Amino acid sequence: MAKTSGNKTAISPSRAEDYASWYQQVVREADMAELSGVRGCMVIKPNGYGIWEKMQEYLDKKFKETGHENCYFPLFIPISYFQKESDHVDGFAKEMAVVTHHRLKAADGKLIPDGELEEPLVVRPTSETVIGASMAKWIKSYRDLPVLINQWANVVRWEMRPRLLLRTAEFLWQEGHTAHETMEDAMAEARKMHDVYKDFAEEVLAMPVVSGEKPPHERFPGAVNTFTIEAMMQDGKALQAGTSHYLGQNFSKSFDIQFQNREGSGDFVHTTSWGVSTRLLGALVMTHADDNGLRVPPRVAPWHAVIVPVLRADADAKNVIDYCEALAKDISAQNYASQPIRVKVDKRDISGADKKWSWIKKGAPLIIEIGARDVEAQKVCVLRRDKLDDGKQFTECKEFVSSVSSVLQDIQQNLFNQAASFMASNTVEIKNKQEFIDYFKKEKTGFVRAKWSMDTASLSVLEELSVTVRCIPFDQKGDSGVCVLTGAPATLDTIFAKAY
């Protein structure tokens, strides 16, 4: 087990040495996820799933507060559904798992597929089609609108180059699907959920994002508008962290979702969809982890504080454990972010140092070591995961308990501030094509903010540079300028970056 001793850090290689390997190591050492024996599919382990549960808890509450109800729709989608929306199928057809049989049979001592289906079934890559088919049955009149539903589910998109948590064949997500009387209502919904995602990213995940709209060629297949939040990873690449789509009447026309409007005539509903996924766990690693492992923002930490009893002699044991348990009780009686503080006493049968390092790598915000001397002095020895370099702080036990909630808030804010300052210092404005090309040819790049004419012919240079248009941000300066790629007059500020 790697450890910090002198200048050595717990994760090897470091970010600077090999960013991609560092990422894999952090995910593994933090007990978040691992690749399974099933090609491209992952196992989400307790610390990863625990963080996902906290994300779910916050979002599910927000979805309900904004009037949405949870439902569950079939995993399987008949191929014919995909043929109904041609843009949609073009976007997804290349990467879907297809069920063709419903049985296995033994042949020559081997199991082989048997019972061929009349119509093959696709394992959902997203559920607009199958939910559209249900909405067509449910919606008859404007009185049935809006329909506001959400589903927590697994989806499958076959990936040729899987990447743990970020890009796997199967992942978990939520997908909201809504239907409205008018374009205005649907657009307001899409923007509202976009704002929910933005607040979630910044306030809960401590992950600053650029908020904006995708250009036409980067929209979700079948969408009229796609809104996105884009986060910056520590290697300067962008990660699309959540999208929200106004789908116009595209799906309602394909799936015949008609209603009688207030004027008494037939009309097609306007729909939206929006989602975030377990990919956010990967984003969390790449935003907050350091060379000693993960750092979890307190708002989504499975454990806010972990107490590690340090037992040097058997004689101490009972005394120390009792003190730890009493301390845990006192801490859990405090609230942070309107919830009781989540505290664990780690009583595993391994050394105190191994315990401490396992929690550093898992990213617990506060690690509290308690030995016989601390019991005697009624003190606690506290390590803040966001300020590991400051080392252990000894505090009066009572004082610590009464301050723990504000310390957690300070950690949350500190992680956000670090990420925000990183994003700010790795965002540049560029006005000239050659400068743009030179910038993206450098090894380490960030976000480029530049004027763009939205001329798709200008995109070929982006392809060569492996750069994409991330979004047209909502915060526009509103000034006039020239397109960084074509030199034509252009007013829109645009974010360009390499991306995951």
Next chain:
Amino acid sequence: MAKTSGNKTAISPSRAEDYASWYQQVVREADMAELSGVRGCMVIKPNGYGIWEKMQEYLDKKFKETGHENCYFPLFIPISYFQKESDHVDGFAKEMAVVTHHRLKAADGKLIPDGELEEPLVVRPTSETVIGASMAKWIKSYRDLPVLINQWANVVRWEMRPRLLLRTAEFLWQEGHTAHETMEDAMAEARKMHDVYKDFAEEVLAMPVVSGEKPPHERFPGAVNTFTIEAMMQDGKALQAGTSHYLGQNFSKSFDIQFQNREGSGDFVHTTSWGVSTRLLGALVMTHADDNGLRVPPRVAPWHAVIVPVLRADADAKNVIDYCEALAKDISAQNYASQPIRVKVDKRDISGADKKWSWIKKGAPLIIEIGARDVEAQKVCVLRRDKLDDGKQFTECKEFVSSVSSVLQDIQQNLFNQAASFMASNTVEIKNKQEFIDYFKKEKTGFVRAKWSMDTASLSVLEELSVTVRCIPFDQKGDSGVCVLTGAPATLDTIFAKAY
């Protein structure tokens, strides 16, 4: 929309007229679930999913309190994994969805499967195999034990005769999987989780169960012991409501889950698995619904109380709505079962009577109608869903608010008592084979409690009668007798029934 007027009830046909159709109608009218356009797959609608969420909430808390952590494992299982455990595959091979391709392509204007997989993948019918493969990697020493994990997931078992909520190709469930040093530890775990299920069924679902062990021929494929809770539906049939398995070393030997034990030698772990599913939603209907629709036990009700404003003239509207909102606020400040009472004001643009009946059919425990006169008199007009025949009760508003928590507990208890008395009066003791046969030839049957020698040769008569051994109940009289089927000496009391 069907309504009670005189002797007519909201659900047609009634239970007595056509039990199977009555069930379908209740599920539909209660907005719980419907069959989808995908063969054998269902859509779980808001009221059904809302009840499932309350079930999840209770169980997830219990699982965590008993030391389990949530994880997530792949949806797909390579065929070869199934070949490792022969009993297991024999039990499942006949009903699994098989993925053979990872892409679609257009051919003659149609989409067809493309990109054949080297090894076909099975959509999980249950996850012992894929979790066993992970445990083999994770467990090295007795220090790593026990491993206590749970997964909330969808599973697929191809069904030739699907039945809404009870038997569908895809359903949702939780599956617990644990690994232990010794048989004693694993057995204690399997029994502990069985007890969690029994308490859950009786205290939360208000559903009395017989608790016991399955005979060998009814065990889960690959299990050494299977513990079960069996509930009685209103047509007298049994429904297996939750099972817990001691799997011995069967899976650990097939998947090579070895550990170094305390003596320093290599050993195979003992594993368990246990699960309940959305089938419980069907069980809830068949336990508590009546000829007016669903009745939801308060502990799992998405809404404990629904307030229906009755607006006879526009002039009343604001006054009445304000009163309803204030009442909702007062009620939700009260707690029931340690949670704030869940209350909704139904402001849909439909008639008060239609609203009331929609909530009767959805089974909301308390329906409160408020008109202008009630506002004036500071009263509420309350309908208890479990005592619909008692009709509306007018109460002082303040008095109602302070009593609402105890009224909900009374409803919970009343539903349990009704079901328990139904079960008791439909359970018979039979000592004689002819009497046994005659009993099960009747149209309406229940549970038969009888001595059985566990002689499998005696089972052919059960098959003719469509009867199965449900369990050997834990509460044994311990007396001696003769086997009801063979006449041989027998001591074990056994539960026989027709079943879902």
